[in-house]
Amino acid sequence: MADITATSLAQHFLKSALIEDNCFQSTDAFLTWFSAKKTNHHFSVRRIPFSKLTQWFFEEATSNLKHASGRFFSIEGIRVTTNVGPVSSWDQPIINQPEIGILGIITREIDGVLYFLMQAKMEPGNVNILQLSPTVQATKSNFTQVHGGKLPPYLEYFLERKKSRFLIDMLQTEQGGRFLHKRNRNMIVMIDHDIEVLDDFCWLTLGQIKRFLRCDNFVNMDARSVLSCIPFPNWYLGHESAQHMLPATSDDFSRSLILSLLCPDSSACHSLCEILSWFTELKTKYQIHVERIPLKDVRHWKRTDFEICHERYPLFSVIAVSVEAGTREVFSWTQPLLMEQQQGLLGFLTKKINGTLHFLMQAKLEPGNRDGIEIAPTVSCSALTFKQTSGFPIPFLERFVNAHPCHIRYDVVQSEEGGRFYHFLNRNMVIELDECETIEAPENYIWMTLGQIMELVKHGYMNIDARTLLSCIGLQK
Amino acid sequence: MADITATSLAQHFLKSALIEDNCFQSTDAFLTWFSAKKTNHHFSVRRIPFSKLTQWFFEEATSNLKHASGRFFSIEGIRVTTNVGPVSSWDQPIINQPEIGILGIITREIDGVLYFLMQAKMEPGNVNILQLSPTVQATKSNFTQVHGGKLPPYLEYFLERKKSRFLIDMLQTEQGGRFLHKRNRNMIVMIDHDIEVLDDFCWLTLGQIKRFLRCDNFVNMDARSVLSCIPFPNWYLGHESAQHMLPATSDDFSRSLILSLLCPDSSACHSLCEILSWFTELKTKYQIHVERIPLKDVRHWKRTDFEICHERYPLFSVIAVSVEAGTREVFSWTQPLLMEQQQGLLGFLTKKINGTLHFLMQAKLEPGNRDGIEIAPTVSCSALTFKQTSGFPIPFLERFVNAHPCHIRYDVVQSEEGGRFYHFLNRNMVIELDECETIEAPENYIWMTLGQIMELVKHGYMNIDARTLLSCIGLQK
Numbered sequence: 001m002a003d004i005t006a007t008s009l010a011q012h013f014l015k016s017a018l019i020e021d022n023c024f025q026s027t028d029a030f031l032t033w034f035s036a037k038k039t040n041h042h043f044s045v046r047r048i049p050f051s052k053l054t055q056w057f058f059e060e061a062t063s064n065l066k067h068a069s070g071r072f073f074s075i076e077g078i079r080v081t082t083n084v085g086p087v088s089s090w091d092q093p094i095i096n097q098p099e100i101g102i103l104g105i106i107t108r109e110i111d112g113v114l115y116f117l118m119q120a121k122m123e124p125g126n127v128n129i130l131q132l133s134p135t136v137q138a139t140k141s142n143f144t145q146v147h148g149g150k151l152p153p154y155l156e157y158f159l160e161r162k163k164s165r166f167l168i169d170m171l172q173t174e175q176g177g178r179f180l181h182k183r184n185r186n187m188i189v190m191i192d193h194d195i196e197v198l199d200d201f202c203w204l205t206l207g208q209i210k211r212f213l214r215c216d217n218f219v220n221m222d223a224r225s226v227l228s229c230i231p232f233p234n235w236y237l238g239h240e241s242a243q244h245m246l247p248a249t250s251d252d253f254s255r256s257l258i259l260s261l262l263c264p265d266s267s268a269c270h271s272l273c274e275i276l277s278w279f280t281e282l283k284t285k286y287q288i289h290v291e292r293i294p295l296k297d298v299r300h301w302k303r304t305d306f307e308i309c310h311e312r313y314p315l316f317s318v319i320a321v322s323v324e325a326g327t328r329e330v331f332s333w334t335q336p337l338l339m340e341q342q343q344g345l346l347g348f349l350t351k352k353i354n355g356t357l358h359f360l361m362q363a364k365l366e367p368g369n370r371d372g373i374e375i376a377p378t379v380s381c382s383a384l385t386f387k388q389t390s391g392f393p394i395p396f397l398e399r400f401v402n403a404h405p406c407h408i409r410y411d412v413v414q415s416e417e418g419g420r421f422y423h424f425l426n427r428n429m430v431i432e433l434d435e436c437e438t439i440e441a442p443e444n445y446i447w448m449t450l451g452q453i454m455e456l457v458k459h460g461y462m463n464i465d466a467r468t469l470l471s472c473i474g475l476q477k
Numbered sequence: 478m479a480d481i482t483a484t485s486l487a488q489h490f491l492k493s494a495l496i497e498d499n500c501f502q503s504t505d506a507f508l509t510w511f512s513a514k515k516t517n518h519h520f521s522v523r524r525i526p527f528s529k530l531t532q533w534f535f536e537e538a539t540s541n542l543k544h545a546s547g548r549f550f551s552i553e554g555i556r557v558t559t560n561v562g563p564v565s566s567w568d569q570p571i572i573n574q575p576e577i578g579i580l581g582i583i584t585r586e587i588d589g590v591l592y593f594l595m596q597a598k599m600e601p602g603n604v605n606i607l608q609l610s611p612t613v614q615a616t617k618s619n620f621t622q623v624h625g626g627k628l629p630p631y632l633e634y635f636l637e638r639k640k641s642r643f644l645i646d647m648l649q650t651e652q653g654g655r656f657l658h659k660r661n662r663n664m665i666v667m668i669d670h671d672i673e674v675l676d677d678f679c680w681l682t683l684g685q686i687k688r689f690l691r692c693d694n695f696v697n698m699d700a701r702s703v704l705s706c707i708p709f710p711n712w713y714l715g716h717e718s719a720q721h722m723l724p725a726t727s728d729d730f731s732r733s734l735i736l737s738l739l740c741p742d743s744s745a746c747h748s749l750c751e752i753l754s755w756f757t758e759l760k761t762k763y764q765i766h767v768e769r770i771p772l773k774d775v776r777h778w779k780r781t782d783f784e785i786c787h788e789r790y791p792l793f794s795v796i797a798v799s800v801e802a803g804t805r806e807v808f809s810w811t812q813p814l815l816m817e818q819q820q821g822l823l824g825f826l827t828k829k830i831n832g833t834l835h836f837l838m839q840a841k842l843e844p845g846n847r848d849g850i851e852i853a854p855t856v857s858c859s860a861l862t863f864k865q866t867s868g869f870p871i872p873f874l875e876r877f878v879n880a881h882p883c884h885i886r887y888d889v890v891q892s893e894e895g896g897r898f899y900h901f902l903n904r905n906m907v908i909e910l911d912e913c914e915t916i917e918a919p920e921n922y923i924w925m926t927l928g929q930i931m932e933l934v935k936h937g938y939m940n941i942d943a944r945t946l947l948s949c950i951g952l953q954k
Contacts, residue, residue: 100761169754171761185761231750273708276935277646284577284648284662370848458753459936 009167013230016114016206023110024203027211037120037200038130043325045124049305053320053334062294063303065318065336071141073097073420075308075318075336077298078180080367082288086392091298093308093318094368095338095420096180099140100171103222104158104187106135106195107167108203115203116188117154121220123418124323125337127425131220131415132212135201153198157189164189168229170457173374174464175416176366177382178316178338180292183370186226206230213472216413217425221468224414228467229457253409253432257473260357260450269353269447272455278446279461282363282373286444290367307339314341314386319422337422343413344382346465347400347429348473350409351437351447358447360396360439364463374463375456378445382426395442400429407431410472428469486644490707493591493683494951500587501680504688514597514677515607520802522601526782527797530811539771540780542795542813548618550574550897552785552795552813554775555657557844559765563869568775570785570795571845572815572897573657576617577648580699581635581664583612583672584644585680592680593665594631595700600895601800602814604902608697608892609689612678630675634666641666645706647934650851651941652893653843654859655793655815657769660847663703683707687951693890694902698945701891705944706934730886730909734950737834737927746830746924749932755923756938759840760849763921767844784816791818791863796899814899820890821859823942824877824906825950827886828914828924835924837873837916841940851940852933855922859903872919877906884908887949905946 020027050058055068065075076096081089106117121133138152143159157164168188175182197203209227212218219227265271270278300311309317319339324332349360364376381387381394388397410430415421433439448456453470456462462470497504527535532545542552553573558566583594598610615629620636634641645665652659674680686704689695696704742748747755777788786794796816801809826837841853858864858871865874887907892898910916925933930947933939939947 166754167750169750169757171757185757273644273646277643280646280648280662 010231012109012112012114013206015112016116017210018207019113019205020207020211022115022203022205022208023113024115027208030202030204030208033202034120034130034132038128041122041130041325042330043122043129043323045129045321045323047306048320048322048334050303050320050336051305052322053336056320056334056336058295063296064294069141072139075295076180077293077295078367079291079293079297080288082286082365084286084288084365091293091300092315092367093295093298093301094180095178095182096292097139097182098180101139101142101184102136102155102158102187103134103184103226104136104138104154104189105223105226106154106157106164107188107190108192108195109190110203113205115205116209117197117201118204118209118223120200120202122325123220124321124335125420125422125424126217126220126418127415127423128217131418132209132218132223133220134223134226137222137419153201154195157191158185158187164191168226168231170229171460172225172229172462172464172467173369173460174225176369176374176463178368178421180290180368181370182368184222184225186229188226188230214410214412217415219414219471221415221417221464224468224471225464227471228462231454231458256352256357256432257450259355260359261454263356263449263451265452267354267356268449268452269356269358272452275446275448275452275456279363279373279375282444283371286363286365286373288365288367288372313383313390315383316340316424321422338420338424339422340382340416340424342383342385344424344426345379345384345397345400345429346377346381346426346469347379347396347431348469349378349396349399349431349433349439351433351439352435353447356449357432358449359453360441360445361448361453361466363444363446366463369463373444375461375466376463377466377469380463380465384427395445399433400431403429403431407433410469412472414468414472426465426468428472430469430473487708489586489589489591490683492589493593494687495684496590496682497684497688499592499680499682499685500590501592504685507679507681507685510679511597511607511609515605518599518607518802519807520599520606520800522606522798522800524783525797525799525811527780527813528782529799530797530813533797533811533813535772540773541771546618549616552772553657554770554772555844556768556770556774557765559763559842561763561765561842568770568777569792569844570772570775570778571657572655572659573769574616574659575657578616578619578661579613579632579635579664580611580661580703581613581615581631581666582700582703583631583634583641584665584667585669585672586667587680590682592682593686594674594678595681595686597677597679598697599802600697601798601812602897602899602901603694603697603892603895604900605694608895609686609695609700610697611700611703614699614896630678631672634668635662635664641668645703645708647706648937649702649706649939649941649944650846650937651702653841653846653851653940655845655898657767657845658847659845661699661702663706665703665707690949690951691889694892696891696948698892698894698941701945701948702941704948705939708931708935731951733829733834733909734927736832737836738931740833740926740928742929744831744833745926745929746833746835749929752923752925752929752933756840756850756852759921763840763842763850765842765844765849790860790867792860793817793901798899815897815901816899817859817893817901819860819862821901821903822856822861822874822877822906823854823858823903823946824856824873824908825946826855826873826876826908826910826916828910828916829912830924833926834909835926836930837918837922838925838930838943840921840923843940846940850921852938852943853940854943854946857940857942861904872922876908876910880906880908884910887946889949891945891949903942903945905949907946907950 117135119133172186307317360378362376363373416424594612596610649663784794799811837855839853840850893901
């Protein structure tokens, strides 16, 4: 395998993040290729009544929505009681998909630069059909071929250690408000030889991918989830050596990010030890009880021919779609999706404290989390318009909605996973407040440096909303 | 609060670990005090039939053994199926105690030395009644006063951040073979003023406690669990400064431990990144399904007047005891306990690899774990005599049982928690193999340095068996 030490690996990730020149194709050529994919492929998605679903059915005893094979996922109900937040008890539908899938990207070094094998992938729930995706996104049903279809290409590089070097390999969770206990193995593996680049795939530098993260709905959620795990230099290096390694950047916020990444624990607002104590205390205090119930017993949700939705509120709903895809061969299938009726907002509030940029992070309880709280961004709010008028104020939301442009460091709409969600969009924002502003935060918020956040990513503390924002913020040249 | 920085805190822990001179009382005086406690206190425990339990009853529909208040703990059944190990399915009784309790030690600096407030505490399941315990061991039922008894002394220092500084505060698990999802908050808090030392309490240095860990059944499991979380110097310091801080020790194995603790990740047999990948892969691969079932439906276990035990094998059993305690006032109560019929063995196999001491750690699946595998010592085996003849060999067990004395670095019998377990003893061993020996290990074993192990302790990867051994190994002067 490639003889790259951990230290030089960090340098390689960083170098790739700062490069947009691509020896395979220029960014312009890539964009032409990408839009040609969109034009040339036939892919149509239309909503159908549940009665037209094939292979999917409402189970008689429970009304749970299941696949005939018993695999993939099912839509079931949960009954939640909690001692946290304004609503102490509710029922809701949830996606149950207990298997661990793989989200993986292959990387390869060419002339000292790491390239990442990305896929132009169509998903039925994508607002724009085609998005930039990891090399592989495979559920366990994919590998075990419940479809009767082909094994996903390149999967073997993520299953066999002799075929690649596993650089990143972590279990990370997905939306705890929509999935019950869902986790995926997030992987980046390195190969040291040439491989065939199949039709929908291409090699990109990290710098190119980071650039596309500045465009709405371009890089899909699975790719963002994997990218969020990339070890920044402080994984491997002492602070001094990392600082030498970094080039002078022109952008002030990028410089702040680097310093926040490299900030020694002792100079942070709270030590990692204090952060773990904060988290432990809240984990002890914040209780949630989640009981799985039949979908038919979910109170205040109704099922019509076309959707399962809340009786009164514009929350998400369960819908059914029919998909036709393919150019030469035509594939078609039907499946349920979760539709969000309104856009959400994910945001990091940041601010320099003693000269170092800190992020205000939130301990958030969601019913589908395996173990109560996970760490979320300052704001992580679905159904934004509804929640703004619901009478239960979301802390700090106004700071984003009414942000002065000079405080906005990032503001891009990103899509959640199009294989499960229909047009589920979140506005992703990073705000930098003036250093002199004083913030009063409830007990479940704490300031962290970027270095501390990345340390906690490694061990699975950060939820998908926090990770998606992390993947988006990057060094700007 | 005491103005001790994180760096100097690590130095303070280390200094205390190397000191046995105590400004309050000598070790001899302490031992006299401790045995006087044993002599002067009346404490009698006798086995009774289940029918003589007061407040505890077998619930009619399930035969689950419960307390009348619905609190404390209950004994229920689980049905386990797994794709790992020689037995793919079994039923067993288990203790269900879903609340998070507190195991906490108060520390205080006197003349530059940290002292720890320890308790001489009697528990009905202790083989020798009295053991050295943390300042506080409180279940949630204790704080919420289900007993109707007094609030445990000193508890307020662990609940109110303004009364102390929380130095260590982590959720850690307990025996996944006996408890369903049990966790406690393990805490060390520092105070900066004098407090009243109640009758059964005394201040000890870490060096004194470490010395008592060399005696059989002296320091209880709860104390060992808390002590295992103490941050070694590499938590806070760069390697160079930590090395300067350490005194020259006379003992070869202590020197090896220090070097293993300070070994840079890049010089370890596997990087932490590789260890996390190993763990992630096994977490994905090793599946266990645990269904809670009524105790009456547990197959192959029988209930007699005096015990619930396995029909054929000498595993653990559920028994009932009556306890009388007190000198002036007399308290008495009855309760169930889990009795182990045979001693177990917990052991670290260690060996220098490229000159650095490494520990062979095991990913172990136990049914009461919240999330499948946790990291266990090389060997963690209950009912030793039975398992040696059961036809399912335990990897590496013979290395301990037949160890040559020159390889034994630690060999002490320790007790598991006397509030739940009756005479549950484990032989705790550390073996150091010759550097030239080659070890072939199954896929669920991996070599780690002590530094890597301590990093993983912080985030709750290490099970109670690994942690109890960690608390025992220490620097010898």
